[in-house]
Amino acid sequence: MTDVVLSCTKISKAFGALQASKDVSLDLQAGEIHALIGPNGAGKSTLIRQISGAMKPDRGTVHFLGHDVTRLSAIERARLGLGRSFQISSVIPDFTVLQNVALAVLGDEGNSFHFFRDLLKGRPTVERAETCIARVGLEDRRAVRAADLAHGERRRLEIATALALEPRAFLLDEPMAGMGAEGASEMTRLLDTLRHEAPILLIEHDMDAVFALANRISVLVYGEIIATGTSDEIRSNAEVRRAYLGEEETA
Amino acid sequence: MTIILLIEQVLNGLQFGVMLFLMAAGLTLVFGVMGLINLAHGSLYMVGAFAAAAVAGATGSFLLAMAAALGAAAIAGVIVEMLVIRRLYDRDHLDQVLATFALILIFSEGTRWIFGSFPLYLNIPPYLSGPITLPGDIQYPLYRLVIIGVGLLVAAGLFLLISRTRLGIRIRAGESDREMIAALGVNISVLYTIVFALGAALAGLAGALVGAIQSVQVGMGEPVLILAFVVIVIGGIGSITGALVGSLLVGLTDTLGRTLLPVLFGTFMEASAATTVGAAIASMLIYILMAVVLIFRPTGLYGAR
Amino acid sequence: MMRREQILNGAVLLGLIAVPLWAWSSGEPFIITLATKVAVLGLAGVGLNIALGTGGLVSLGHAAFFGIGGYAMGILASHAQQYVPLFEWPLLVEGTKSMPVIWLVAIVFSGLAALLIGALSLRTSGVYFIMITLAFAQMLYYFAISWPAYGGEDGMAIYVRNSFPGLNTLDPIQFFAITFVILCMTLWFNARLVRSPFGTALAAARQNAERVEAVGIDPYKLRLAAFVISGMITGLAGALFADLNRFVSPTMFGWHLSGELIVFVILGGTGRLLGPVVGAAIFITLEHVLGGISEYWQIFLGVLLLGVVLVARGGVIAVIAGKGVAHD
Numbered sequence: 001m002t003d004v005v006l007s008c009t010k011i012s013k014a015f016g017a018l019q020a021s022k023d024v025s026l027d028l029q030a031g032e033i034h035a036l037i038g039p040n041g042a043g044k045s046t047l048i049r050q051i052s053g054a055m056k057p058d059r060g061t062v063h064f065l066g067h068d069v070t071r072l073s074a075i076e077r078a079r080l081g082l083g084r085s086f087q088i089s090s091v092i093p094d095f096t097v098l099q100n101v102a103l104a105v106l107g108d109e110g111n112s113f114h115f116f117r118d119l120l121k122g123r124p125t126v127e128r129a130e131t132c133i134a135r136v137g138l139e140d141r142r143a144v145r146a147a148d149l150a151h152g153e154r155r156r157l158e159i160a161t162a163l164a165l166e167p168r169a170f171l172l173d174e175p176m177a178g179m180g181a182e183g184a185s186e187m188t189r190l191l192d193t194l195r196h197e198a199p200i201l202l203i204e205h206d207m208d209a210v211f212a213l214a215n216r217i218s219v220l221v222y223g224e225i226i227a228t229g230t231s232d233e234i235r236s237n238a239e240v241r242r243a244y245l246g247e248e249e250t251a
Numbered sequence: 252m253t254i255i256l257l258i259e260q261v262l263n264g265l266q267f268g269v270m271l272f273l274m275a276a277g278l279t280l281v282f283g284v285m286g287l288i289n290l291a292h293g294s295l296y297m298v299g300a301f302a303a304a305a306v307a308g309a310t311g312s313f314l315l316a317m318a319a320a321l322g323a324a325a326i327a328g329v330i331v332e333m334l335v336i337r338r339l340y341d342r343d344h345l346d347q348v349l350a351t352f353a354l355i356l357i358f359s360e361g362t363r364w365i366f367g368s369f370p371l372y373l374n375i376p377p378y379l380s381g382p383i384t385l386p387g388d389i390q391y392p393l394y395r396l397v398i399i400g401v402g403l404l405v406a407a408g409l410f411l412l413i414s415r416t417r418l419g420i421r422i423r424a425g426e427s428d429r430e431m432i433a434a435l436g437v438n439i440s441v442l443y444t445i446v447f448a449l450g451a452a453l454a455g456l457a458g459a460l461v462g463a464i465q466s467v468q469v470g471m472g473e474p475v476l477i478l479a480f481v482v483i484v485i486g487g488i489g490s491i492t493g494a495l496v497g498s499l500l501v502g503l504t505d506t507l508g509r510t511l512l513p514v515l516f517g518t519f520m521e522a523s524a525a526t527t528v529g530a531a532i533a534s535m536l537i538y539i540l541m542a543v544v545l546i547f548r549p550t551g552l553y554g555a556r
Numbered sequence: 557m558m559r560r561e562q563i564l565n566g567a568v569l570l571g572l573i574a575v576p577l578w579a580w581s582s583g584e585p586f587i588i589t590l591a592t593k594v595a596v597l598g599l600a601g602v603g604l605n606i607a608l609g610t611g612g613l614v615s616l617g618h619a620a621f622f623g624i625g626g627y628a629m630g631i632l633a634s635h636a637q638q639y640v641p642l643f644e645w646p647l648l649v650e651g652t653k654s655m656p657v658i659w660l661v662a663i664v665f666s667g668l669a670a671l672l673i674g675a676l677s678l679r680t681s682g683v684y685f686i687m688i689t690l691a692f693a694q695m696l697y698y699f700a701i702s703w704p705a706y707g708g709e710d711g712m713a714i715y716v717r718n719s720f721p722g723l724n725t726l727d728p729i730q731f732f733a734i735t736f737v738i739l740c741m742t743l744w745f746n747a748r749l750v751r752s753p754f755g756t757a758l759a760a761a762r763q764n765a766e767r768v769e770a771v772g773i774d775p776y777k778l779r780l781a782a783f784v785i786s787g788m789i790t791g792l793a794g795a796l797f798a799d800l801n802r803f804v805s806p807t808m809f810g811w812h813l814s815g816e817l818i819v820f821v822i823l824g825g826t827g828r829l830l831g832p833v834v835g836a837a838i839f840i841t842l843e844h845v846l847g848g849i850s851e852y853w854q855i856f857l858g859v860l861l862l863g864v865v866l867v868a869r870g871g872v873i874a875v876i877a878g879k880g881v882a883h884d
Contacts, residue, residue, distance in 0.1 A: 052770070054766070054769075073769075074769045074770065075769045075772055075773065075774050076772075078769065078770055078771060078772035079772040084770050090764060090766065090767045090770070091764075091767070092759075092760045092763045092764050092767060093763060093764075094759075094763055095756075095759075095760065095763075099756060102756070103756060103757060103760050103767075103768070103771060104771045106753050106756070106757060106771070106773070107757075107768075107771030107772040107773045108771070108772065110772070111753065112753050112754055112757040112773050112778065113753075113754055113777075113781065114752050114753045114754055115748070115749050115752050115754050115755075115785075116748050116749075116752055117752055117753070118748070118751045118752065119751060119752060119753045119755075119756045120751070122753070125753075161771070164771075165771060165772070282683060288683045288686060288687070290815075335862065335866070338866055342865075344614055344682060344683050344686060345608075345614045345818075345822070345826075346865050348614060348616060348686060348815075348818065349818060349819065349822055349861060349864075349865045350861075350862055350865040350866065352815045352818070352819070352861070353857075353858040353859070353860075353861035353862040353865065354858065354862070355815075355858075356854045356855065356857055356858030356861070357854075357855050357858035357859065357862075359854070360852040360853075360854040360855040360858070361852075361855060363852065364852045364855070473811065474694075477690060477691060477694045477811065480687040480690060480691055481687075481691045483687065484684060484687050484688055484691065488683065488684065527703070527704060527705075530702045531699055531702045531703045533702075534695075534698040534699055534701070534702040535695050535698065535699055538691055538692060538694070538695035541688070541691060542676055542692075545676055545677075545679060545680065545688065546676070546679075549679045549680050549684075550680070550684070
């Protein structure tokens, strides 16, 4: 049996008449990148919010590392090791790169209630933060305010922040969004190495990246998963082609 | 404690609540539509009271005084909105608090400068003064009944305005989607000025009506403003229904608390101590009510969840 | 930019010592009293600044803690002055004229009040938070008015200033020295706090609470702790203010005071270490310069304040030391 790190079972969520998630079941296994794709408005972000704990599903359960975390808050899930980077740029704008990552290290260490010691003089914390910054290649930019970073750099900062949490699983929401071709291929390489650290549930619009990276792909349409499989399986799946390309079903 | 006294106190509570509603309605509308917290709303209340006292002093007409209160507060509202308030809609709440705090200083000291520090008095006209006899042989001041009546009429009018008129539709649209109604060609800045002036006029009317019971003096609006905040927190920001329910709850709780608590404590305490403790706790009762509402419904009774 | 702010901070503190020292040598006790007032109200503002500037919590109810500090002093000293114990049962509690004891009591009780008020108010945010903090302070105001044992509406006078071991507190310059040292110690604490893990997380929660949750830190707890620390400092300032005036009254709970504390913070510059002190100094100077010209000086204050909010956002320190708040 494979090692399931994260799974959700029959998750449903409605906003009034809009069914944003309909009986969604999906899992994430150790060492893999599982990509979640779907047309705009398919409910990808709603789904990831329910997995991260920012939103509670109406029905269904979320399991993480064998625990039922459905009732846990986002904070508690983060403490268990569910690392998330956001679609909306989610760094602290007035903080430097180093401060941003150090904050995440702090969260992971679980001791933010220190009133006296200087955070940036705490050796282990800063060293851990710097390691993460180096991994995403931002070491030259560590003293720059996040608000002053280029778009792609900010994305990498988000990954560094997620790394600093030493997560047991990553939830990455469009890490390539707004990146140029070069940035995207660099990010692709980074994500490729990341999967051995912890499996990644990846939401991404960049299909080149998705097909290059993903071990498995799930396709979400109108809140429902219509197919899950390898790149090749998805490419040739009739339902997927219909959803994306509007092709008539071929017999 | 007789039943008659109790009914009297209930009426007093209603009268107080209705006054609070006139204040809270404007505040909650301005917050709901423009997203603005206006500390200077109490100043408009004061403006209404002073305008009424000045006109009544000059003409002797109570009705003219009321009209002057409405007019003066509305005009003050329009001026303030156009000069200051409209620059604050896109600012954070901290800027709004500071700027409207500054407005209070200007209004209060300006009024003191014009009218002096001594309180003015606004007399109840003869045709509205004196007690009348209610069913059950209850003697109750006519003027207070008139206030309750005026307040309920205004409340009804406001509900009609919001639910039935074109202006009301725009106000409701403004609460939910600013860009959309601007895109539909509604002049949003005129709409905002109208809403602000409407709230100001209601506050001015409240100030004038109360001015005939209490004295008219600088700073009179501030305690009422804070009570109106309590009302809004209880009722839920942006909701006129919430403002009405909250106002009546606060009015009744406060009035009945002040009467009943000392009596209640008197059943197991020595009389003078009971009066002291009862009065002290009664003074905190509405805030305790607010705290309880907050614990169970952080966004108020009728607030959006 | 940061250098400039540090130099400015040093200059402000130097100025705050130099003025009363000059006044002392030239026999102007009133000026010393004004400087003491700046130090004490600045201290109250420094307290508020932790919640407001660092934490982004717009509390319009900090007068609650200022007043509790004031009444802690008033109640303890009045019992000592009349030789009547506060309680005889379950254990004997006597009044005291000792400042350190009074400060401790002020800090503890304002901290407890901040814990209660904060726990309730922080369930909400934005404009609700503003109105609720205001309402709770007003509740204490009315309670102080309607509770006759400690002067009710009239307040209480304490005839002789409380004592501090080894100092003559009746000498204005010595009392100033006490308040100044407390202010400096608090500023030092505040400077450490801002750079600490706690301060960093708190500032992060102000800018992006969701991010802070995502790294596993609960913003509610951060904010509550900040609110309590903030309340304790403002409470201590209240006790000192009462000792400065040798008088406490319900106006210490009044909402004008809450508003003025915010004004200090903003005039000086939100989130700046010495912002509240600069703000208090400007406010008190204006009060005495303009107050000497016109009885209605608060009109000018109002106009000035409007100008600061509408035009010169960022406060006086930003104008002198440059815009950005320093980092790293």
